[in-house]
Amino acid sequence: MNEDMITIPLERNPSISVNMIPGHYATSNSHRTHYLAVNHLKSSALLAREVARELALPYVSSTFVDTIVCMDETEVIGAYLAEELLKPGLSVKNRGRDINVVTPILNINKKLTFQTDTMKLINDREIILLLSTITGGSTLAAALEALTYYHGNIVGISALLNAYPDQQEHKINSLFVGENLPHYELYRPAACPLCKAGKKIDAIIVRDGYMEANY
Ligand SMILES: [Zn+2]
Numbered sequence: 001m002n003e004d005m006i007t008i009p010l011e012r013n014p015s016i017s018v019n020m021i022p023g024h025y026a027t028s029n030s031h032r033t034h035y036l037a038v039n040h041l042k043s044s045a046l047l048a049r050e051v052a053r054e055l056a057l058p059y060v061s062s063t064f065v066d067t068i069v070c071m072d073e074t075e076v077i078g079a080y081l082a083e084e085l086l087k088p089g090l091s092v093k094n095r096g097r098d099i100n101v102v103t104p105i106l107n108i109n110k111k112l113t114f115q116t117d118t119m120k121l122i123n124d125r126e127i128i129l130l131l132s133t134i135t136g137g138s139t140l141a142a143a144l145e146a147l148t149y150y151h152g153n154i155v156g157i158s159a160l161l162n163a164y165p166d167q168q169e170h171k172i173n174s175l176f177v178g179e180n181l182p183h184y185e186l187y188r189p190a191a192c193p194l195c196k197a198g199k200k201i202d203a204i205i206v207r208d209g210y211m212e213a214n215y
Pocket residue numbers: 024031032189192193194195196
């Protein structure tokens with residue numbers, strides 16, 4: 001599958017890239033023409049630090065931040081983002097403060113919530129919401145709902161990739177946007193032209209990773 005991989009580097013920092021692997025992919029609510037591989041940006045300490053430096057730019061000299069809420073296994077990036085925002089420097093807004101990096105959990109009803117001792121880091125705090133790839137928007141919506149419910153004050157939303165910026169009602173600071181991704185398409189399963197053409201599913205996308213289909 002990987003021989004057709006297309007690597008899309010970030011123009012201003014080519015060490016950061018998204019890999020597009022063409023195929024026929026399914027999630028719980030969509031079928032897609034490519035798998036967007038970004039896990040290397042989240043697990044490699046060196047790359048996660050590069051990503052954090054880029055993601056910090058919109059906030060570093062302007063925005064008080066108490067808490068970074070990490071979705072989709074972005075905790076390593078979140079920790080480096082906090083480090084960037086706390087770096088000594090005259091123009092650094094959060095100099096001398098502290099920033100907490102937290103992750104919500106799913107309650108028994110599969111709703112996002114926070115552990116009791118984490119809630120105080122959300123309630124009335126200045127929050128950056130950090131996501132990996134925004135495609136369908138369901139993770140974003142669930143995270144915003146939870147943060148609103150727990151009275152977090154969202155001062156910024158950041159993501160590695162926002163496939164459909166026009167469809168989001170919030171401003172999202174993302175490294176990559178849909179127009180960087182040639183021929184990337186997402187369909188409702190019932191309307192998927194790849195299915196209609198009889199093409200088998202290559203893999204199921206689970207969160208940001210994929211599991212190859214054995215059928
Ligand atoms: Zn399909």
